[in-house]
Amino acid sequence: MTTQELNALIENLNSSSKSDELSGKLETILKELVVTNSTDYTVYAANVSQTGLNNPTVNKLEDTTGTTVSVTRSTTGTYFFTFGEAFPDRDKVQVFVGEKIADGTGVHTSHQVGSSIVTITTSDVDTPLVPADELLDNTPIRILIYSA
Numbered sequence: 669m670t671t672q673e674l675n676a677l678i679e680n681l682n683s684s685s686k687s688d689e690l691s692g693k694l695e696t697i698l699k700e701l702v703v704t705n706s707t708d709y710t711v712y713a714a715n716v717s718q719t720g721l722n723n724p725t726v727n728k729l730e731d732t733t734g735t736t737v738s739v740t741r742s743t744t745g746t747y748f749f750t751f752g753e754a755f756p757d758r759d760k761v762q763v764f765v766g767e768k769i770a771d772g773t774g775v776h777t778s779h780q781v782g783s784s785i786v787t788i789t790t791s792d793v794d795t796p797l798v799p800a801d802e803l804l805d806n807t808p809i810r811i812l813i814y815s816a
Contacts, residue, residue, distance in 0.1 A: 709814040712737055718747065718804040727806070733813060742787070745799025749786040755813055758783060766808035775803045786811055 710732045716739065718724040723740045724747055731737065735752035742748050755761050758781045765777040765788060776796040780787045790803040 709812045710734065712749070712751075712811040712813075714739075714809055715806045716747075716804045716809050717806050719802050721801070724804055729808075741801070743799070744801055745790045745803070747788050747790075747804070749788065749809075749811065751784045751786075751813075754784045755781070756815055760814035761786065762812040762814070763788070764808075764810040764812075766810075775807070 711730050712733050713728075713730040715727040715729065716724045717727075718741065721741065726739050733751065737752070738748075738750045740748050740750070761781045763779040763781065763786055765779065767775070776791045776793045778789050780789075788809070789799050791798050791800050792803070
């Protein structure tokens with residue numbers, strides 16, 4: 669329903685003898701609008717690659733966070749996704765790293781959430797405790813930040 673249609677419905681409600689019927693319709697429409705348009709989280713989604721000692725390259729797919737996000741290599745196999753603002757509640761941040769195979773090798777990933785940084789660590793699946801570079805190969809990463 670468009671804004672014009674909603675305004676027309678409200679006008680009819682105010683001037684109609686069928687105000688109860690229209691009021692019920694209006695209530696239903698407003699509830700639908702609230703459900704349809706409400707999101708209780710923001711999203712940062714990207715495909716990420718990394719080679720050598722370089723910072724990862726990012727192909728950003730979606731960013732509704734409203735803040736800057738920088739992606740850097742910290743140490744071997746460890747990458748920081750640094751957000752310009754602190755998370756409302758770090759326990760309400762979800763991180764999803766797609767299972768992308770680099771050069772036929774399985775990739776193990778882990779993550780940790782700080783006050784404004786998501787740390788992702790990569791390692792070869794055969795040596796999951798040894799961080800390694802060059803394993804992010806157009807790997808999908810999605811970070812959901814829920815409201816406090």
